[in-house]
Amino acid sequence: MGETAVAVTGAGIPAHERVYRRLRDMVLFGELAPGQPVTIQGLVEELDAGMTPVREALRRLTAEGALDAMGNRRIAVPVLDPAALEELTEARIALEPRLAARAARDMTAERVGGLRDIDDALDRAIARGDVGRYLHENHRFHAELNRFADAPILTALVDGLWLRFGPSLRVVCGQTGTRNLPDRHKDLLHALEARDPDAAAAAMQADVEQGMELILQSL
């Protein structure tokens, strides 16, 4: 068919991967509101991609629980009810303290330093009331910590959980601002520095409980 428009194949990364990462961030950091419908053609226009890559990215996100596939082939951002939130809390408490304990086991001074830097940036974001930045740094803190746990399967499970409450967390922060967001990362950093798995697990559980309680209060 001669001169097919043929956008120059971007870089090495496939289009469906690029769309997936973009959409993932949109969910994770609350650029999409809970309940908001997500259409293929809408994404095709907005992200300027083909239909097939968008389709595949959506399929992947729904498989991870980041998006909700209604029976009648519509897709929407999940709305959390109290029961779902309770489940998410139980799952996080079951998994994330174990990751923190693993990370504590072979923690290094350099790693603690990196985490402390992220936590400082997080504090500054809170002080400035920069909600978006807070969400990013908070996620980066946990993602980095999980990376140190060297447990890809457990980490994948937890990443999926974060995708599920990302949109709702954004709503909470949008309502209350960053005022009431004391971070419990200080105890955690202390436990990590001491390479104390049990203390790290306990601190992580406290952080999770507090964060989820915050979401629960906003129903």
Next chain:
Amino acid sequence: MGETAVAVTGAGIPAHERVYRRLRDMVLFGELAPGQPVTIQGLVEELDAGMTPVREALRRLTAEGALDAMGNRRIAVPVLDPAALEELTEARIALEPRLAARAARDMTAERVGGLRDIDDALDRAIARGDVGRYLHENHRFHAELNRFADAPILTALVDGLWLRFGPSLRVVCGQTGTRNLPDRHKDLLHALEARDPDAAAAAMQADVEQGMELILQSL
């Protein structure tokens, strides 16, 4: 384009869903060996489906961890190393006992009866040395139990874990037969009947530990 063959659109279920379920079962019950490459075009011929539905099903399975996407756009059945198996064990122990406890909370006589029926069928499969049937009934027992827990998110997580060790479990059973497969479901049924969450959780943990130990021994 005139006379395209036009396969009669099956029933209400979409093609990609049908392909997904089929592939999921193939992974779950070990019809695919660990390490075996999975190609799109191969599935297209074998399952007699279009390319797009197969693609989407594969994307979904890889997102769930049931299949492994190598860097160079190839897909294969994951091979478990000891580290991965240890992670899977930790994840199962973190999650499945909690599901058992939830199921125990509002257990009914009818539900226990259903589970006992499945367990009987499981015993008969062991006695006959019917590996395939054993795997199916064992999965059905746990799936049914998880259904009673009424916790869709936790159940989805656990289903993903089962997909990860399905192929390897099949290998183990294929090697050793059903001889050394005593099922720990008796204690579990007893605890469920008594509606004792803690006892159910403990029994489930024992079942998980034994099952994973079996896989570990085969490396």
Next chain:
DNA sequence: TCACGCAGAATATGATCAAATTTTCCGGAG
């Protein structure tokens, strides 16, 4: 109120392009 059709969106197909693996073939070293 309910049936019917119409618009719009999702699903599925086959063609086409790009990338990676496999095969083949050749030259040099032993």
Next chain:
DNA sequence: CTCCGGAAAATTTGATCATATTCTGCGTGA
């Protein structure tokens, strides 16, 4: 003369797109 790399053709496989087909939802009119 045989055998072992290594490069390049050839084949297989994956990615993307344009398009046809089907389904869902909604508005319209009886």
